Amino acid sequence: MSNAATMRPGRPALPEWVRRLPEYLMIWVPLLLSAAHLVSFSLWTIWISFTPSTLVPVAGWVGLRNYSAVAASRNWQIAFDNLLLFGSAFVLLSAATGLILAILLDQRIRGENVLRSIFLYPLAVSFVVTGTVWSWLLNPGLGIQKLIHDLGWTSFKFDWLIDRDMAIWTIVIAAIWQSSGFAMALFLAGLRSVDSDIIKAAQIDGAGPVRTYRRIILPSLWPITVTVVVIQLQFAISTFDLVRALTNGGPGIATQLPALVVYDLMFQRSLLGRGAAAAVLMLLILLAVLLPYAAWRYVQRRRAAHA
């Protein structure tokens, strides 16, 4: 009697694990699978990097020989220098472009939604498409230079794509085009979250727009800035498809980047061990960015919990 009274009619009680089955299936299975892939293949790559593997993986131990060979190669050195230049130029300029776009959009202009979509849209385009389109635009015989020539200004020259020293900047341009809209979206959200009363208070205090932005609004954006910089940096470090489609590392090896070196060593020169060593070096560069960020986030969260 008492049992029947506590049970809801027509609804047999399921065991706990059956009720939570969808949860296990949807969260834990994919999580475990992807973690297993990530961890096992990372470990496998690290192991390969210490073996004399060439075309196929082989057992054996060569210590740090692969690393020293990669580090000594001109290909890697250029790739690393390019990464420093590309990474810093791209991150700073795309964040700056995104911030300027966000500030301009924040002026209660008409057609804001349309403009926001336009600026954000390149993010939806694949890097290969971006690279290909920009390779046409920047091709002196096909794109911008030809257009200006056809308009009659025949002395105009814009041939960075085939200029050894400037070619890396074409990648910076294409990458900024692709991802400054993303930075803009994050910054715009930050600008919009500033309490409107604070801006009114600044108005009454007599601060002009420049001072209001410089002293009050922009300082409140720095957590967003850190996030933008870290996300863009890890994108810069792992850039592959954009360069592959735009310059393919050329002219010569002038726009080589670490990911292209890995691909080149592993699949074109069949030097698996060295390719793996280059890949591990890339991972270390990534960690050098992400670990401080994770630590910073941890501190922030602890501080927020205490406040």
Add this chain to the structure above:
Amino acid sequence: MAALSIRALSKRYANLEVLKDIALDIESGEFTVLVGPSGCGKSTLLNIVAGLDRPSAGTIEIGGRVVNDVAPKDRDIAMVFQSYALYPSMTVRQNITFGMECRHVPKAEQDAAVANVAKLLQIEPLLGRKPSQLSGGQRQRVAMGRALVRNPLLFLFDEPLSNLDAKLRVEMRMEIKRLHQRIGATIVYVTHDQIEAMTMATRIAVMHQGSVQQFADPDTVYRYPANLFVARFMGSPPMNTMPARLEAENDGPVVVIGAGRPDELRLRLRGYDAAAPFVGRKVVFGIRPECIAEGSRTFSREAPVLVEAPVELVEPTGAETMVLLRLGGEPAMARVSPDIRPAPGTSAAFALDTRRICLFDPETERLIA
């Protein structure tokens, strides 16, 4: 001198008229409270006075100068916001000096002004902290410090106590009032809380649906509410209002509640000459809860007016007992002594203060007498 004059001011957004023909003259040194339910236009009015919003028509004068086309910073005002609106990236000191910095006040002068205000508000130990490290009450003080340091002609407060808990709100209420008494500033204070209005104001402007219903000192607003809205909005619990009839007897007008019922209540009115034209017509009868008390209470030297009324509900609050009873069949709240607890369902004798009855015209809802 009028510190603030608002004339024929209106504000409309598209088809919505949020302020209708507002006219207010606020004298220097007055503490004026704009009070009304949310959406009555009081905050819009304050924003227009501050210059953060533009009126659709009408003029605003601050200190005798028309400021319609003057920027907020040049209006000689300071404002305290509901959210405090402290600059989060600056220390308390920088928050207070930011306005002076914008006006290029010399550094030594800034320091002296900060020291002065910090002492007045007792926030000296907080000067080096960021707003995120302050409690609600401390933020409130800093926001007031930022306004005080400017020493403006006019202080504007936009619901400054709404974000504080009840206890702190009462403390800050007293503190703001004390501050006003000390520095004699002219204050326009917006709130939806009628108790804040009653306790702090030297004059209250009760607003409803975009217009000022009554603009008078707190006692007048409470004792002679201009219309039914003011009567029901001011006071907690609000004034009891009920339909009634005014009849003439040999020695003057009588107000009849529940006419024709067995428990019909007839109250003789004295000194309500203004009600004469309404004799023989319907009126709205209004009486404050504190004007209905236990039968042993005397309100004046004259013999009390006693009624026998059924008790429906008793709410002891500690300081007093609220009794829901029926007068001529109409519900009314009474405020009786704390130790008096009539049993619900029974009848008890209550004394009425008939000198403080309000009568309203049921058509226009305006006060008759």
